[in-house]
Amino acid sequence: MDAEHIRAIAQQTGCTHIHPGYGFLSESPQLASLFPEGGAIVFIGPSTGTLRVASDKMQSRALAVHNGVPVAPGAHVSSAEDVHKFVEGLGSAPFPIIIKALDGGGGRGIRLVYAEDHIDHAFRRCVGESASRRVFAEKAFVGPGWRHVEVQIVGDGLGNVSHLWERECSVQRRFQKVVEMAPSTLPRDTVGHVIEAALKMARHLQYKSLGTFEFLIDDHAKHWIFLEINPRIQVEHTVTEELLNIDLVKAQLQLSLPKASLEVVLPAWTMSPQPSPPPGYAIQLRLVAEDPHKDFRLSTGTIGPADVFWPSGRGVRVDTWLSTGPYYRGGLQWAVGVDFDSLLAKIVVHAGTFQEASARALRALRETRIAGDVKTNVEILSGVIAHQDWSSGRIYTQWLEEKVDQLVQLGNTQLTRQSRGSLSDTAAPRRLSGGTESATATALLQPGASFQLSLSPSLPQAASGQQTQKHTLVISSIGRNAFPNELSGTITTSLSAMPLSFSLSQLSSIMASAHTEFANPADPSHVASPIAGKIVELHPALETVAGDANKGSYVRKGEPLVVISVMKMESVVNAPASGRVVRVGRGIEVGNIVAEGALLCVLDVTDMDKGLARL
Template identity: 55%
Template sequence: MAPKVLVANRGEIAIRVLRSARELGWSTVAVYIDNDLSHAGYADEATRLESAADFLNVATIAGIASRTKCTHVHPGYGFLSENPSLSQALASSTLPITFIGPSPDTLRIASDKILSRELATSLQVPVASGERVFSAEDVHAFVHKAQFPIMIKALDGGGGRGIRVVNHPEELEEAFKRCLGESPSKQVFAEKALTGAGWKHIEVQIIGDGTGAVNHFWERECSVQRRFQKFVETAPSRLSRPIVQPLIDASLTIARKLKYRGLGTFEYLINAQSGDWVFLEINPRVQVEHTITEEVMDLDLVRAQLLLFTHNTTLQSLSLATPFPAPTSFAVQLRLTAEDPSKNFQLSPGVVRSPDLTWPTGRGVRIDTWLSSHPSHHLESWTVGTEFDSLLAKIIVRGSSFEEMTQKARRALGELFIGGDVKTNVAVLAGVTDHPDWIAGSIDTLWLERNASQILDLGQLALGKTSALHQGLVHADTATPTSAAGKAIGGGAMPIQPGSLFTLTLSPNGSSADSHVPSAKHTLMLSSIRQNAFPEMLSGTLQTSLAPTPLSFSLSQSTSASVSGSDVELADPNDLTHIAAPLTGKVVELHPALVAASTGSKEGNSHMRVRRGEPLVILTVMKMENTVVAPRDGFVQRVGKGVRSGVVIGEGTLICVVETETELPSSKL
């Protein structure tokens, strides 16, 4: 009987695994939630989950695997991929189910950064100084020994989550708290930060069959990152083979000790100038950037991973036991994310529609994305929500040389188009590949953060944004919204032209509205239109009965996900006492002053006091925590309607009203 695999994941990695399984003749099962269906169409069967939290529920996933009579479970990456409890639960099923991943003991070590470091040290593999910490006071004690800068990390973080660099004492307590909040197990440790010129992030791809036989497929460089989230990865690195070889040897040493089974990635920091290096961690699963190793090694790593968990399969039987020569070609993975670089990489949820989507193609270009659908389950749109990470697609490009690879990458990014209300980081990706430091190879792990503004400018220029402006394709009072250029730039198709006349009626709303306030009607005429990409953007001048002189206007659509307007209130951007949500996200923590104000505490204003820089609310968006801080000292006069822990609030929502002491009436003091 052919194997049957449950892919306990979503998005592009679920599609990637389902495709390889189908090629092998395996039966497949997917799990999904409402509004996140694209990967489910690639499976033979699909089971609906109640919520996104079920992707992390061991009992739920194991139960589905058992009920659907699966022989295997593939966890992908993230979610339960590094949780030994899932492997153990599957082994304990009435009919044991094979977990496609390392043994529970290996997962226990690999998923705990402290245990991984201890294993590396026992094998004479160097690590940065660090220790487990249980409080901010513990971190202070560590700083006394290690000195700034330090790094605080969640023991079980990943994908850039649960990591903060601390350079000053006043940053320490908040950084500790945020890392703790992003750690599923609520455990963190402190480590000496190795950052600055020359420090690169290098990782080694290994494979093992559980007998002690292991092999490697060389290395990748992942130094282009922001907030420790990788943006761009290349394979191989351009470091010399003698510099890279110690990292490969260390990876094989650790993997043999663990009798590693399956795919794994061993991560390091290395200083290209001095040659110093340290071990970071083990990722005991398929890695997001496995794609570029596949391209330069001409291997299907996921296929090999699946086969390793069938009866008596070894590296030898798969012809993967013999060392592979170093690759001679280059590949790059460009992570396209739902982020707006012009707003400090603010996450951008929304809807992507099929007509607004164009992917690059051609020799050497591969796209791995969940913005797709199987012919048997055709989709017209995809919802980019706040429950999952911001990755939209991986643009993978291969060339015979680094220069050819870069040329192809630039061309591919120029062909990419995503319209609608979701903003992306495509201009940053273009700026990276166009920067002189990219060509020279002089990039370190903080390079993107130091040069973000310049990189964005380069990327916008490379993508033709500036030339479009100079040609008048976007900024022209006489432009009509139905021109081909107008559609290409803004996607606008609404028949709104200069001279369009509107009647505006303003009146109280609902049964509770003040009946003494009369309705009012006004006339509006669009005198000129500067940009029409409605409903995303509409700007120009108008004449109205509201004012005797013409008014300039700009109407832009928020990137917020849908939020019920009756459940919240919007902040007045002209009122300095109003604190607004800068992005859509779930409220996970409120300042005690907001809690007191929302519960109608009568204990006096001292409980309502906030200080400048204190976190007012913590919003979690796509598994990352975002802090909204108090802009000044003051008192929380009231909390915005509907703002409470656990709810999703939209961009522009009123969080609270903060008044300074001089603004408060004397009766409140």
């Protein structure tokens, strides 16, 4: 993320072009300015001037207003007090509002606020997730009917711009896109208005390279507003590629060459003044490492080649880093941790009609396999495509979050319909007698490695009377290092007269070690971390107790105890009850990595009578 360091490496290696990808640096005017036009190294992307406007959401809004494009009521805010004043100016029904980082993206630095007393907390979290620590507030347009549509723009930097139609991204969770399709199923006349608005703004910028102009469209009232500009290639560019049979990255590279023109880069049939919608439909499904059964928490761990099986066939494309291609070194496993994006693969399908594309997408999901301890959102993806709202076009930006339980159940049903024998014996994951799925590769361990152990009744008739009990298993010594393909041990405490089966999952080696102290789920005074990530903020009570073990401090129920960052997005662990913090878990300090299930603190709720007087 260090622009100066990137330039130094480029100069040392004799690099001629810099492609910024589609991460944070792709929108950085600072990086682009280090490679001026006509220099020895070419920056592949828009000009520095365009990036200054497009990467700042308030400047993008001003550009839209200047060109007569509607925007939501909004204002730059430098404090929570400014947000309160903005709300006062919205009239009798101001909520919901949305607070956004000026340099945010991918769901980072965005909070939806429905009530006055939530403003201060949302403001702090957005500022904390913003690199520039600058945010703004807008009136939020959410609920049934509001769809998210983005227009793919291509420009030569001389004022000549064209479009490659639109993509719809309405299926999203916490402002992160989950399923995208091209074209949108919205009426063409409605989509036509936002395409013209995108072209108008792009011409004003004399846009160069690829870019996406994003809008919200109210399907009920046919009202629409501008959202933002993404001056880069998008993660979801693949649906446009499959729909049009165009290599967008190749086009991006060609546009960086001297005297590049749209006529050379784009097929002639895309350049007509009023082109018809492209034939067919393409759908992209983002397979990510998160557990829908645990509030979509990041699922960390390792994945081996034998754990993975991808779909194939006509009209199916899989872009993934879990690949044993020419650069793969045999015997290695892939690690999913807290510092990088949880996206495992993009599964893209293409067919002649929307119904055919949806059916192909569902088949591809049924064929997808990720075994081992890393969980994925494949159930949610299957539930989305199988749902009647998807097929009838009744989706909207908050639809997934409102239907999440229904979608998980529907997706699970769809996946279990897969006929036996659809996978070869070599491709199917092996199931251990204890109930865990595992790769054939052996994981070498060392004393102190930690695991989550769940014990549950193995007989169906006993399951109704007993619940699964969770424990932490720590390796104290190793006799034979053939784990997890083999495990032998003794359970010294008998929990039941009935036979028990176990499931075991290894925690990330980065986070779980001999130094990690785990909470006891059976102890109500223990406050556990619900996710794995980096600690970025502690309640003053925890800092006080950490500094002096003899000095307790009080907290109220609902107060933020710990803020944990996962891939630059922050989650807050609130106090489950009012009480006195008597102890802080080992290693709970700002900047440290915390494991899922780690002990954050011990809370004494019986000592609250004295504490209430102090709070």
